[in-house]
Amino acid sequence: xxxxxxxxxxxxxxxxxxxxxxxxxxxxxxxxxxxxxxxxxxxxxxxxxxxxxxxxxxxxxxxxxxxxxxxxxxxxxxxxxxxxxxxxxxxxxxxxxxxxxxxxxxxxxxxxxxxxxxxxxxxxxxxxxxxxxxxxxxxxxxxxxxxxxxxxxxxxxxxxxxxxxxxxxxxxxxxxxxxxxxxxxxxxxxxxxxxxxxxxxxxxxxxxxxxxxxxxxxxxxxxxxxxxxxxxxxxxxxxxxxxxxxxxxxxxxxxxxxxxxxxxxxxxxxxxxxxxxxxxxxxxxxxxxxxxxxxxxxxxxxxxx
Numbered sequence: 001x002x003x004x005x006x007x008x009x010x011x012x013x014x015x016x017x018x019x020x021x022x023x024x025x026x027x028x029x030x031x032x033x034x035x036x037x038x039x040x041x042x043x044x045x046x047x048x049x050x051x052x053x054x055x056x057x058x059x060x061x062x063x064x065x066x067x068x069x070x071x072x073x074x075x076x077x078x079x080x081x082x083x084x085x086x087x088x089x090x091x092x093x094x095x096x097x098x099x100x101x102x103x104x105x106x107x108x109x110x111x112x113x114x115x116x117x118x119x120x121x122x123x124x125x126x127x128x129x130x131x132x133x134x135x136x137x138x139x140x141x142x143x144x145x146x147x148x149x150x151x152x153x154x155x156x157x158x159x160x161x162x163x164x165x166x167x168x169x170x171x172x173x174x175x176x177x178x179x180x181x182x183x184x185x186x187x188x189x190x191x192x193x194x195x196x197x198x199x200x201x202x203x204x205x206x207x208x209x210x211x212x213x214x215x216x217x218x219x220x221x222x223x224x225x226x227x228x229x230x231x232x233x234x235x236x237x238x239x240x241x242x243x244x245x246x247x248x249x250x251x252x253x254x255x256x257x258x259x260x261x262x263x264x265x266x267x268x269x270x271x272x273x274x275x276x277x278x279x280x281x282x283x284x285x286x287x288x289x290x291x292x293x294x295x296x297x298x299x300x301x302x303x304x305x
Contacts, residue, residue, distance in 0.1 A: 005083045010201035015041045018193045022163070023048065025191035027182055029139075029164045032195030033228035035203065035211075039072055039137060040079045042165045046135045047084045049161045050112075051105045057132035057157075058094075058111050062150065064141045065116035066098055072137045073114070074100060081112070097125065117146035129153055133161040140169035140176075147174040168224045168231065196228045249287055253280045257287075 011019075015037065022028045022045035030038035050059070063069035074080045074091075081100065082089045088103040094111055102110045116122050117136075123145040131153035136142060154160035164175060171180065183190045197208055215222045223231045254276035262271045274288040 003078075005079070008078060009040075009044075012199070012201045014193075014195075014199050015201070018191065019045055019048065021191040023052075026160055026189045027162045027164070027179065028191040029166075029179055030193050030195060031166050031168065031228065032193075032199070033168070033197045034225045035197055035200050036195035036228060037200045037202070038165045038193075038195050039076060042135065042137075042163045043073055043076055043080060044084070046073075046133065046161070046163045047081055049133055049159075049163075050081075050102060050110050053104060053108060053110060053132070053159065054106055055158060056109050056111075058129060059113070059133040059135070060126060060129075060131055060150065060153070061112055061114045061135050061137070062117040062139075062142060062146065063137040064118040066114045067116075069114040069116065069137060070098065073112075073135055117142040117150075119143060120145055122146050123149035126150075126153065130156050132157040132159065133163075135163040136175070137165050139164040139166040140173050141166075142175060144174040147178050151178055168228055171230065194228055197226050249276075253278050254285075254287075255279045 018028075018030065018041060028042065028045055030042045032038045050057075061069045061073040063072060072080070074082050074089075076083070081102065085102050090101045092099055092101055094113055098114045100112045100114070102112060104110055113126065115125055118138075118141050120143055122143060127149055131150075134150055134154065136150070154162075164179070166175065169176065171177070179190065179192075183192070197203070197211065200208075203211075212222075212226060215226060220231050223229045256277040258275045260273050260275075270290075270292045272288075272290040272292075273286065276285050276287050278285050
């Protein structure tokens with residue numbers, strides 16, 4: 001027999017405090033390490049919000065793609081909204097968009113749209129909608145246009161609500177910049193928590209120790225994805241193969257060289273290019289170029305507008 005949601009969920013003081021604050025705060029941000037339970041409890045906070053509404057609402061679930069939004073928010077490996085609401089959760093379509101229809105504890109229908117938000121034009125799919133609540137997964141991967149549009153879609157709502165979850169990232173990514181402004185101007189509206197792998201209540205100390213012991217505690221990976229800290233990739237070394245890529249280039253033809261490296265915004269791509277000023281042909285030549293995808297699960301390489 002399948003376990004019920006309440007039988008699977010383990011609640012600690014750490015996450016209970018976050019959930020309690022979410023009932024009073026408009027902006028709820030869970031930022032943390034891999035397997036820190038940030039998505040599980042952000043989804044639960046959003047479910048609490050949906051259950052309190054005494055009017056029919058239209059809501060958004062945003063992630064890098066609509067399929068990822070459904071996988072995390074609806075399913076969530078057994079901790080998604082479909083497991084919380086059970087028979088009160090139905091899938092369907094809203095204006096040709098994938099959605100869920102949820103009947104809350106007051107018997108009032110809530111409509112939740114699943115949309116992607118990592119591409120420059122994704123915001124157009126919900127532009128003009130009057131939205132009540134928004135849950136964002138992979139918030140660090142969402143495009144600036146998506147963040148801008150989402151920030152304004154709830155202004156007409158009777159009870160606006162945001163639940164955001166992300167891995168550690170630069171404070172310069174769009175959603176962090178947006179939340180930073182809100183924290184500075186209306187801190188009482190923000191519920192922010194930073195979680196590490198140690199905050200996952202379902203992992204035993206033995207299992208956590210097995211995971212932690214596999215990584216160098218001084219490494220960038222350990223600090224970001226075990227401890228949940230925002231770390232810049234300073235000192236990161238690219239190990240190149242022991243070969244010369246420009247053997248066919250005559251160095252006597254070139255007087256000046258320009259080498260440029262763009263390490264990419266968030267998890268997009270790293271681009272490198274080497275150019276030389278050819279004093280023989282009086283041209284600027286591209287001698288070598290390289291493009292390396294930083295995140296293999298991206299549908300396409302991100303290019304800034």
